[in-house]
Amino acid sequence: MPKLDESLLTGLPPFSQLNRAQIREILDQAGSRRYEEGTAIFREGHDAESFFLLLDGYLRVVRTTQGGDQIIVLHISPGQLFGIAPALQRDTYPATAIAAAESIALSWSARVWSDFTARYPGFATESYKTLGQRLGQIQETLTEMATQAVEKRVACAVLRMANQSGRKTPNGIEIAFPVTRQNVSDMTGTTLHTVSRLLSAWQRDGIVESTRKHIVVTDPHALVLLSEQ
DNA sequence: ACATTAAGGTTAT
DNA sequence: ATAACCTTAATGT
Numbered sequence A: 001m002p003k004l005d006e007s008l009l010t011g012l013p014p015f016s017q018l019n020r021a022q023i024r025e026i027l028d029q030a031g032s033r034r035y036e037e038g039t040a041i042f043r044e045g046h047d048a049e050s051f052f053l054l055l056d057g058y059l060r061v062v063r064t065t066q067g068g069d070q071i072i073v074l075h076i077s078p079g080q081l082f083g084i085a086p087a088l089q090r091d092t093y094p095a096t097a098i099a100a101a102e103s104i105a106l107s108w109s110a111r112v113w114s115d116f117t118a119r120y121p122g123f124a125t126e127s128y129k130t131l132g133q134r135l136g137q138i139q140e141t142l143t144e145m146a147t148q149a150v151e152k153r154v155a156c157a158v159l160r161m162a163n164q165s166g167r168k169t170p171n172g173i174e175i176a177f178p179v180t181r182q183n184v185s186d187m188t189g190t191t192l193h194t195v196s197r198l199l200s201a202w203q204r205d206g207i208v209e210s211t212r213k214h215i216v217v218t219d220p221h222a223l224v225l226l227s228e229q
Numbered sequence B: 001a002c003a004t005t006a007a008g009g010t011t012a013t
Numbered sequence C: 001a002t003a004a005c006c007t008t009a010a011t012g013t
Helices: A019-029 A110-119 A121-148 A148-166 A181-188 A190-206 A221-229
Strands: A031-035 A040-042 A050-056 A059-064 A070-076 A096-099 A102-107 A167-169 A172-174 A209-210 A212-219
Touching: A019 A031, A031 A148, A050 A110, A050 A209, A059 A148, A070 A121, A070 A148, A102 A110, A121 A148, A148 A190, A148 A212, A181 A190, A190 A209
Parallel strands: none
Antiparallel strands: A031 A102, A040 A096, A050 A102, A059 A070, A059 A096, A167 A172, A172 A212, A209 A212
């Protein structure tokens, strides 16, 4: 196991209030691992042996329905904790985490969770804060799915990815990880065909540029308007 | 207003 | 060459 540098965690919200020695303690208990694109970090229903911090890359958090088709619940960006089932009374993971791009994550045994929250100031509050934010985002997209038209839902989904992971390019904001039309339909409750048609139409109107697994938002303002209609 | 079906085209490996 | 991904049109609810 390579020796991990303290700079990996300094500045990240869950650890922002901790001193160097405390971060050292935490890192010495961590494992680190690289995940290729498409690899599962953990699976829905499995024993929650560990919790994680994403250092680099992007994850899809996915749930499979009774019917067998999967829906994308949310994405995880670098610096975020995930798989924090131990945070409250869960011994299995509620969803599956899949690397959307090549990713690197730290992991800790679930057993040390209570230790962390007790010993390190700010860790617990920050964790529950992100937990709350995620819950809010999930029920927001949930009501959006139930009430809004497809074009608006897809516009919102694309905007969320751009806001979360967007990097500026000469042409606009580029989503930083590979996304297929199927992926977008899995997060909006529609079909890949509809997503394809919408992206084609938006491309004609100069709102996005998309090639396979790749979306650039060239006119964010126009997309925001679509998401608000 | 959207899904489904079907058929064909393109791109990565 | 094959599979994965994307497009478009026609038809159905």
